[in-house]
Amino acid sequence: MLGNISDIDLRMLRVFCSIVEAGGFTAAQARLNTSLSRLSVVVRDLEERLGCSLCRRGSSGFQLTEEGQELFDMAQLLFGDIERFRQQANRLGGLARESLQIGTVDSLISLECAPLPLAVRLFRRRLPEVRLNLHMLRPDELEQAVLEERLHLAIGAFHHQLSGLNYQPLFEEEQNLYCSADHPLFTRADTCLSLEDICAAEYVGRGYMTENQRPHGLHFTQTVSAYAMEAIATLVLSGAYLGYLPTHYAAHWVSRGQLRALLPERLAYRSLFHCITRQGQEPKTALAGFIEALEEARQQLADAG
Known part of the structure; x- marks a missing residue:
């Protein structure tokens, strides 16, 4: 009882x-x-x-x-x-006390088509009284937080669609499989690389993704898990592991000769990012305003690109 x-x-x-x-x-x-x-x-x-x-x-x-x-x-x-x-x-004090809880995955800041920074700017111009809180979580944590109403809205690449959530497509992000300059495969030409060679190497995967969600169905002999892009990049840069990273995020190390994409024409893939909200939640001025700003930002960036 x-x-x-x-x-x-x-x-x-x-x-x-x-x-x-x-x-x-x-x-x-x-x-x-x-x-x-x-x-x-x-x-x-x-x-x-x-x-x-x-x-x-x-x-x-x-x-x-x-x-x-x-x-x-x-x-x-x-x-x-x-x-x-x-x-x-929150309404006791009027709109000034209204807050909006937004969530996103990490490492999107260098992706030019990601609309969140512009959406925040547009939103703040229109509703400066609303307190905006930004949380950075894993995709599975974002979905759970929106379902539990700890977040009003979240942006991420989700590998399934859960009942109880609305999924609105936003943009795509390219991913490549990388090794560092200290890895044995770094100096091997793509023409001399096979999938068997790659899968024999140790791999760092995203701990929130199941085996059947691994890109191109790759089956690595030995794997470890990480739960953030910086953690994956750290392990890949160690020279001990291969790992998938967003192309825009890895570009800094690629330009300095520290990372290399392996078989990009064959192993690259694109992740579709969605904006998620909870089905059936009551209309809210701040949330509706942010969704509108997010769509406007997405459209502006698409037109500019």
């Missing part, structure tokens, strides 16, 4: 709702970037707090109990009420 509702209770409820929205523990594992055992512990603790069973797992798949379905429905109402309270409390 619940007594006072704590922050821990709210976090457990959000995890439970994410599992339900994902359709089960396995699907929620990548979405929440945590282990199955950790998810099981959270749900078990929540069941112990409530004194009832919330779901069943077995050969028939993930199923909610009647109590689980009722809790999920109540939690959705609760989180909606929390957001409405926050918005209404």
